[in-house]
Amino acid sequence: MNSSVRVAVQGEVGSNSDAAVQQMLPGATVIPCESFTAAFDAVHEGRADRALIPVENSSAGRVADPHLLLPNSNLHIIGEFFLPIHFDLVAAPSATFETIEVVRSHVHAFGQCSQLLRERGWRTHISADTAGAAREVALLGDPSIAALAPKGVAERFDLKVLRSHVEDSAMNATRFVLLSPEPQITTSRPAITTILFRVRNVPAALYKCLGGFATNSVNITKLESYQIGGTFFASQFYVDIDGHLDDKNVQLALEELEFFVTDLKILGSYPAHPYRGHLREGGGQS
Numbered sequence: 001m002n003s004s005v006r007v008a009v010q011g012e013v014g015s016n017s018d019a020a021v022q023q024m025l026p027g028a029t030v031i032p033c034e035s036f037t038a039a040f041d042a043v044h045e046g047r048a049d050r051a052l053i054p055v056e057n058s059s060a061g062r063v064a065d066p067h068l069l070l071p072n073s074n075l076h077i078i079g080e081f082f083l084p085i086h087f088d089l090v091a092a093p094s095a096t097f098e099t100i101e102v103v104r105s106h107v108h109a110f111g112q113c114s115q116l117l118r119e120r121g122w123r124t125h126i127s128a129d130t131a132g133a134a135r136e137v138a139l140l141g142d143p144s145i146a147a148l149a150p151k152g153v154a155e156r157f158d159l160k161v162l163r164s165h166v167e168d169s170a171m172n173a174t175r176f177v178l179l180s181p182e183p184q185i186t187t188s189r190p191a192i193t194t195i196l197f198r199v200r201n202v203p204a205a206l207y208k209c210l211g212g213f214a215t216n217s218v219n220i221t222k223l224e225s226y227q228i229g230g231t232f233f234a235s236q237f238y239v240d241i242d243g244h245l246d247d248k249n250v251q252l253a254l255e256e257l258e259f260f261v262t263d264l265k266i267l268g269s270y271p272a273h274p275y276r277g278h279l280r281e282g283g284g285q286s
Helices: 016-024 036-044 064-072 107-112 114-120 130-140 205-215 248-257 276-282
Strands: 006-010 029-033 050-057 076-084 087-091 102-105 123-126 145-150 160-163 173-180 191-199 220-227 235-242 261-271
Touching: 006 016, 006 036, 016 029, 016 050, 016 076, 016 173, 029 036, 036 050, 036 064, 036 173, 050 064, 050 107, 064 220, 064 235, 087 130, 102 107, 102 130, 107 114, 107 123, 130 145, 191 205, 191 248, 205 220, 205 235, 205 248, 248 261
Parallel strands: 006 029, 006 050, 076 261, 102 123, 102 145
Antiparallel strands: 050 173, 076 173, 087 145, 087 160, 191 235, 191 261, 220 235
């Protein structure tokens, strides 16, 4: 990666997605987009070479929109990045804790700072992204309105930091995936492989699907399901596994999987981010 690489993100300059690009791909050009759909479209239309998209947060869980967009995006995961997330509570220079009534931010930020919001009883207002929320507060100039924003954004908009590190957990982190229009299968280890599939309509189909991973000693690090086609009858599964497509045990597990699924897609086999070492030390993998 170099300065000629253009990376689309959902959010404004100063958002967490912008910070993730700067750390993962120093020198890359960030293409801010209003929505996840717009970020995907920027890659499809050639205005960006890559997209860096958040898919889950350690406190607030899955980021829903990217999971819905990925299956039909024709984009491939070529990397991942874990960004520690910290929030400042920012407001107009004349504001104090006592004047605040409403807090603005991205919807996922509220789930990461729920303890403070609950303690103070503040109302919330959803903004497109965290940096955009700070910009809105600066434009309004109302001492009753604050924002949850990344570190450094307050200075950008001449706002006051009422309190730093207001996230619920000091270990708060968001996982991003790097998307490309062309597949790039890594040769490095350790690796993560991401797959999508639908189960066949047979008894115990999901149990049988997962059995192949167990018997071949393949560790599943993420398993998500969601409905497709606007019905309650068809489920699609998103799975991250420890291992590379070329690993023999992964190949055997996928061969078994194909007996019980339809529409199997390999979204990517890419380098595992070093942060996963902290996850393994703390447990929580299966």
